[in-house]
Amino acid sequence: xxxxxxxxxxxxxxxxxxNASHNSASIGMQGFGHIKAAALDNSHIVQTPTWGSAGGxxxxxxxxxxxxxxxxxxxxxxxxxxxxxxxxxxxxxSGGLAPVTLENxxxxxxxxxxxxxxxxxVIAVTAxxxxxxxxxxxxxxxxxxxxxxxxxxxxxxxxxxxxPGSGTEFVATGTVVAxxxxxxxxxxxxxxxxxxxxxxxxxxx
Numbered sequence: 001x002x003x004x005x006x007x008x009x010x011x012x013x014x015x016x017x018x019n020a021s022h023n024s025a026s027i028g029m030q031g032f033g034h035i036k037a038a039a040l041d042n043s044h045i046v047q048t049p050t051w052g053s054a055g056g057x058x059x060x061x062x063x064x065x066x067x068x069x070x071x072x073x074x075x076x077x078x079x080x081x082x083x084x085x086x087x088x089x090x091x092x093x094s095g096g097l098a099p100v101t102l103e104n105x106x107x108x109x110x111x112x113x114x115x116x117x118x119x120x121x122v123i124a125v126t127a128x129x130x131x132x133x134x135x136x137x138x139x140x141x142x143x144x145x146x147x148x149x150x151x152x153x154x155x156x157x158x159x160x161x162x163x164p165g166s167g168t169e170f171v172a173t174g175t176v177v178a179x180x181x182x183x184x185x186x187x188x189x190x191x192x193x194x195x196x197x198x199x200x201x202x203x204x205x
Contacts, residue, residue: 044200045070047180048172052129052193053139056185059104061089062178062197069093070177070197074116075101076146080162081109083140084127084191089179104181106189114159119152122176125196130167140184141191142167174198 045067062070071092079086086105093100116122124147129139142165149156175198182193 050195056182060180076114079109085109108188123149124173128167172196
């Protein structure tokens with residue numbers, strides 16, 4: 001998998017990696033260096049392609065929050081096992097509005113909580129889409145990694161991989177401000193597709 005680069009024009013990519021595993025996919029960090037803070041421009045938030053299966057129940061956190069109110073993600077709670085079962089994100093909102101937590105998915109898997117300080121921002125997400133033949137049915141999301149940059153220290157930490165596996169890998173880089181996707185209507189109502197809303201400005205102040 002290639003190194004995500006926050007300063008590139010193409011924020012979205014994918015590649016076929018049928019032999020990849022959670023130990024073999026390696027992300028270099030040189031693409032995360034020398035990032036300057038910039039104001040979050042809500043008018044230019046863009047959505048990545050949706051990776052995974054169509055159908056199921058769609059969710060769109062940006063619509064629920066309101067694009068004019070989006071600020072940053074302060075917590076992500078992931079339920080994961082063989083696949084990504086559930087993602088709950090807590091969003092800080094502008095205009096004096098209270099934070100809101102939006103949860104999407106089922107109740108299966110183990111729970112991991114990721115807290116972000118006021119100086120930390122999600123700057124990239126990588127994962128793999130694949131068909132799981134263990135009764136899950138449609139395409140699922142596996143091998144999820146979340147890259148979090150502390151703008152004060154310029155240090156990036158990587159959370160994951162969650163639901164280690166292989167498949168068609170995808171990368172989204174930029175300041176991730178909201179999640180979207182599809183939830184399966186079979187089995188444990190796992191996440192069968194993911195998409196991300198990103199700001200073209202690297203890091204909000």
